[in-house]
Amino acid sequence: MKIIFILSAAHSGSTLIESILDSHSKIFGVGEISHLKKDNICSCGKRITECSLWAEIVSQKEFGSLLVQRSLINFILGRKKFHLIEGNKLKVIVNSTKLINFNFYLYNKVLEKSKATHLVDTSKSIDRLTFLAQCKKIEPIIIHLVRDGRGVAWSHIRKYKKSPLKTMQSWFLFNLMVESLKKKYKYLYINYENFTVNPEATIRKILKLISLKYEEGMLMFNDFVHHQAEGNRMRFLNDNRIRKSEAWKIRLPLKYKRLFSIFFGWMNYYYLKLKQ
Ligand SMILES: [Zn+2]
Numbered sequence: 001m002k003i004i005f006i007l008s009a010a011h012s013g014s015t016l017i018e019s020i021l022d023s024h025s026k027i028f029g030v031g032e033i034s035h036l037k038k039d040n041i042c043s044c045g046k047r048i049t050e051c052s053l054w055a056e057i058v059s060q061k062e063f064g065s066l067l068v069q070r071s072l073i074n075f076i077l078g079r080k081k082f083h084l085i086e087g088n089k090l091k092v093i094v095n096s097t098k099l100i101n102f103n104f105y106l107y108n109k110v111l112e113k114s115k116a117t118h119l120v121d122t123s124k125s126i127d128r129l130t131f132l133a134q135c136k137k138i139e140p141i142i143i144h145l146v147r148d149g150r151g152v153a154w155s156h157i158r159k160y161k162k163s164p165l166k167t168m169q170s171w172f173l174f175n176l177m178v179e180s181l182k183k184k185y186k187y188l189y190i191n192y193e194n195f196t197v198n199p200e201a202t203i204r205k206i207l208k209l210i211s212l213k214y215e216e217g218m219l220m221f222n223d224f225v226h227h228q229a230e231g232n233r234m235r236f237l238n239d240n241r242i243r244k245s246e247a248w249k250i251r252l253p254l255k256y257k258r259l260f261s262i263f264f265g266w267m268n269y270y271y272l273k274l275k276q
Pocket residue numbers: 042043044045046051052053054226227228
């Protein structure tokens with residue numbers, strides 16, 4: 001089972017790339033499936049319990065939280081000690097096999113129903129990937145999507161009206177963690193800004209990695225119905241435009257630009273120059 005995990009810091013354009021990939025006849029985007037709940041609204045606009053794709057799948061089994069996480073120290077030491085996030089609480093996973101099997105069941109049902117050969121998971125969780133990769137039947141494929149960290153920081157200020165320092169730190173740490181994984185799995189680096197300049201070339205590269213052919217019309221992703229079970233509000237916008245989003249250049253306060261450059265500028269430069 002081939003699962004494309006789009007790994008990116010929040011606000012990096014993963015929903016947009018997923019929607020384009022989901023417009024391919026052999027690819028199905030499940031969205032941020034780690035947040036799957038029965039009262040979610042699907043991208044098609046219906047509650048998932050009423051959606052033509054999800055209703056039957058979610059009605060067959062009872063399930064709780066699917067959010068797995070492990071501490072940074074366990075990540076660094078490579079320990080497979082995962083916890084489950086339920087509400088605001090961390091719980092020990094009593095039966096890992098059962099939880100892995102339930103995720104496998106979900107993926108499998110979606111593949112059956114959609115007739116796709118590849119799924120895209122935008123949960124953006126390195127821990128989820130590592131947890132599920134314990135199942136030998138799951139073949140993870142990593143799309144490492146990186147957007148300019150200053151753009152990510154500005155997106156965070158605009159949406160949450162809070163200091164972006166934590167976002168900058170998370171952006172750095174997340175990318176560092178993906179770097180430590182990339183040799184273990186099939187991997188492709190995508191630069192968000194380059195993608196916006198020539199989206200078709202980027203999508204062709206992703207398709208080449210998974211041995212699928214480009215299909216005309218994929219970039220008009222809003223002409224297709226999508227069934228992402230969870231994700232950001234961009235899923236509901238009826239807009240095919242692919243924007244570079246450079247508002248941060250003018251609007252991100254100078255003090256944050258400077259702080260970012262001092263601490264993380266080197267990593268931003270590295271990804272800007274990295275061949276994709
Ligand atoms: Zn739906």
